Amino acid sequence: MDDTIAALSSGPLPAGIAVLRLSGGRVRAALEQLAGGVPEARRATLRTFRDVAGEPIDRGLLLFFPGPTSVTGEDLAEFHLHGGRAVVAAMLSALTALPDIRLAEAGEFTRRAFANGRIDLTEAEGLADLLAAETETQRRRAFRQSAGEFRDLAEGWARRLLRARALIEAEFDFSDEGDVGESAARGVRSEVEALRVDIERRLRGARRGEIGREGFRVAIAGAPNAGKSSLLNALSAREAAIVSPEAGTTRDLVEVRLDLGGAVVILTDTAGLRETDGLVERIGIERARAAIGEADLVLSLAEPGHAFEALDTQAPVWPLRTKADLALPHGEPALSTATGLGLDTLLERISNAAREAAGDPAEVVPTRERHRLVLAETAAILAAYDPEHQPPEVAAETLRLAADRLGSLTGRTGVEDLLGVIFSEFCVGK
Numbered sequence: 001m002d003d004t005i006a007a008l009s010s011g012p013l014p015a016g017i018a019v020l021r022l023s024g025g026r027v028r029a030a031l032e033q034l035a036g037g038v039p040e041a042r043r044a045t046l047r048t049f050r051d052v053a054g055e056p057i058d059r060g061l062l063l064f065f066p067g068p069t070s071v072t073g074e075d076l077a078e079f080h081l082h083g084g085r086a087v088v089a090a091m092l093s094a095l096t097a098l099p100d101i102r103l104a105e106a107g108e109f110t111r112r113a114f115a116n117g118r119i120d121l122t123e124a125e126g127l128a129d130l131l132a133a134e135t136e137t138q139r140r141r142a143f144r145q146s147a148g149e150f151r152d153l154a155e156g157w158a159r160r161l162l163r164a165r166a167l168i169e170a171e172f173d174f175s176d177e178g179d180v181g182e183s184a185a186r187g188v189r190s191e192v193e194a195l196r197v198d199i200e201r202r203l204r205g206a207r208r209g210e211i212g213r214e215g216f217r218v219a220i221a222g223a224p225n226a227g228k229s230s231l232l233n234a235l236s237a238r239e240a241a242i243v244s245p246e247a248g249t250t251r252d253l254v255e256v257r258l259d260l261g262g263a264v265v266i267l268t269d270t271a272g273l274r275e276t277d278g279l280v281e282r283i284g285i286e287r288a289r290a291a292i293g294e295a296d297l298v299l300s301l302a303e304p305g306h307a308f309e310a311l312d313t314q315a316p317v318w319p320l321r322t323k324a325d326l327a328l329p330h331g332e333p334a335l336s337t338a339t340g341l342g343l344d345t346l347l348e349r350i351s352n353a354a355r356e357a358a359g360d361p362a363e364v365v366p367t368r369e370r371h372r373l374v375l376a377e378t379a380a381i382l383a384a385y386d387p388e389h390q391p392p393e394v395a396a397e398t399l400r401l402a403a404d405r406l407g408s409l410t411g412r413t414g415v416e417d418l419l420g421v422i423f424s425e426f427c428v429g430k
């Protein structure tokens, strides 16, 4: 934390421009030495950057953000260089040749922003999601979370819990003045109940939040030769999986990610389901069953004259009759990858299902398993709050436990072990 850290914050080289960031206590000294002085705060200035021997490296724009209001909370500088590999390498070695300056680790700038109270954990997670966002829906939700919407919600709950605890403590103090104590206890009981109901309501959106962030999982299932791989290729418009007339062609899971109207859909082709002596095929079928079990939607395929397979899953199962160019089906929706029949309709249906499952991106919901677990545990602790049948110390301790658990959502309490996991998700330079 005492070190000043440096890294390339922009993308792969070569590039038009490369942005190098420097954060920490030695930023001003480094600018004096390599950039001819510290420029006016937050104002782009054209400078010649030099190495320690005074040899020019590049001429570019320099920005200086003084702590503690910078994004990291420390003095921060940005060097906007020409994006050549040797330019960036020379600038980084000139910087790290100075005392107490080293290369940053992945996510270290953001970690400092958290350590200095500039952002909380949910905002850091929102930032990670924003950098990873591939579709509009993901971007919108990530942007809102990175801007503190979930933090506001969590801090509102934390304040209510704190107030409830304060009232309980007051009850201790006034316990010999019966009236005050009893009415306070009643107020606390209904507030704790209302808080639990609020948390559980948000928890019901958690699955939507996770689907929106991670994608809607669609498994393609059926007997060998049903036309599963052909469908995967047709829906993703590329030859992602091998197609052949041989039964048992696909053994492994083949995944493609699609952007369907802003929703991320993870489409998985699976091995044809059948009894087999083949070792590799059997492993493939086990994987197929696992993917079917974890899917949010299963497309169950059967070719003309074949029965649909029995599938073990909680997800909705859509039966689809394939190879409709060979025999016109009756009943089930018909598909043909040979003629294209039914493909657009199917894509549209999947897209609608995915968007519905991911919910409204403007809704503030838990987006990660971490959030879901913290909220579920907090709600469970609050559900055990029973001041009528508990000694006051136990009731107060219950609220303290709940506050501690809830505090880990934003990173106020008990998260040391988690920090490595969260910040390692970032790239170097963020």
Ligand SMILES: Nc1nc2c(c(=O)[nH]1)N(C=O)[C@@H](CNc1ccc(C(=O)N[C@@H](CCC(=O)O)C(=O)O)cc1)CN2
Pocket: 019, 042, 065, 069, 070, 071, 078
């Ligand atoms: N070049 C560059 N672009 C970037 C970033 C960056 O760090 N550098 N950001 C990084 O993620 C994002 C923008 N976020 C930023 C947020 C606050 C401040 C900032 O300087 N805040 C000052 C001044 C506020 C003001 O003038 O109103 C402050 O809070 O004191 C800078 C960038 C996206 N684009």
Ligand SMILES: Nc1nc2c(ncn2[C@@H]2O[C@H](COP(=O)(O)OP(=O)(O)OP(=O)(O)O)[C@@H](O)[C@H]2O)c(=O)[nH]1
Pocket: 222, 223, 224, 225, 226, 227, 228, 229, 230, 231, 242, 243, 244, 245, 246, 247, 248, 249, 250, 251, 270, 271, 272, 273, 322, 323, 324, 325, 326, 335, 336, 337, 338, 339
């Ligand atoms: N006529 C016709 N043939 C099709 C159609 N879809 C697939 N086929 C053929 O059916 C055979 C099997 O197709 P695949 O897509 O490999 O079937 P699969 O379900 O992935 O089979 P496994 O991987 O073995 O489980 C291939 O010869 C395809 O060309 C279709 O719509 N019409």
Ligand SMILES: [Mg+2]
Pocket: 228, 229, 230, 241, 242, 243, 249, 250, 269, 270, 272
């Ligand atoms: Mg196949």
